[in-house]
């Protein structure tokens with residue numbers, strides 16, 4: 001299967017295409033079934049072709065798709081209310097993607113700075129982070145490969161190592177222009193990296209932000225919407241951010257993102273300060289409301305239980321080979337003792353879809369609805385593949 005030359009080659013695509021999905025399963029045109037541990041990259045938390053979401057989209061599409069933000073959008077108001085209720089945040093702005101949600105966050109940080117007379121507001125960002133592909137969000141991203149070729153980058157960011165409070169204190173001591181910290185609760189794109197203190201790290205960041213009147217801006221584009229076993233990951237830490245960005249899992253595949261504010265960030269946007277044509281359409285909000293209905297009907301709790309089951313499973317099956325698991329809920333990094341990018345193709349041939357990040361980390365992001373039997377199947381199939389891959393005989397063949 002050769003790639004069509006009329007698509008810009010921004011992705012090195014795998015030679016497979018799917019025609020249908022159901023729950024945690026995807027089917028190709030030959031009817032071959034694949035266990036999907038990627039969920040469209042942490043998007044389809046309710047699984048593929050979820051009946052409730054499908055019905056909501058179909059009914060809304062034949063009622064009213066779009067009107068614009070010149071008018072009130074009742075479904076947008078309902079979704080804002082629902083998200084604020086579940087998150088503890090105060091207000092929402094809707095866009096169409098994660099990068100847009102972070103762009104709004106970055107604009108809010110700058111407004112916060114200007115409100116205090118800071119004319120070169122600067123945001124602390126982390127090494128190995130990922131925040132998107134627009135100019136500001138790729139600047140915020142801690143990955144040189146993503147930035148290469150796109151300079152000059154956007155001004156107003158200072159980078160520190162993830163999970164290093166002392167580095168932040170050092171920046172605070174020398175740079176009076178800091179206005180915010182932008183951080184992922186668990187770093188996703190770099191392979192599911194957690195802080196040593198787990199979610200306690202967020203609590204420490206909250207204290208630092210309070211101390212310095214900075215905005216704590218949490219990027220929950222990947223960790224949100226139940227992925228880690230709470231609706232939002234910061235809820236494990238018992239804190240509230242000032243700015244929260246989310247997207248991926250919010251629409252179960254329908255493109256929608258949101259930026260939520262509370263506390264010192266609540267009043268920063270006023271009419272004319274931000275906008276979007278498509279953000280928060282009746283159709284997108286209907287999809288997100290149906291997704292939230294599904295997630296809040298026991299699915300978030302299921303993510304916690306199945307996550308633990310899968311962790312225990314890998315520890316039991318592969319612990320003797322030096323394999324360990326990082327992450328929370330159903331956002332898990334299975335760390336192998338050697339680079340394992342080859343596993344992606346081996347697994348696909350065996351009917352399992354995997355993501356490998358940071359060379360030696362299998363990043364598991366399965367639908368949050370998976371059952372105990374499906375969790376066990378996931379563990380046993382991936383363990384068998386990993387065990388064969390790690391066996392000395394594989395090395396000899398390679």
Ligand SMILES: *Cc1c(COP(=O)(O)O)cnc(C)c1O
Pocket residue numbers: 096097098099100102130131132133184188189219220221222223247248
């Ligand atoms: C995916 C992701 C983004 C970017 O979202 P897009 O919808 O691709 O723009 C930003 N931050 C994190 C943590 C992500 O995982």
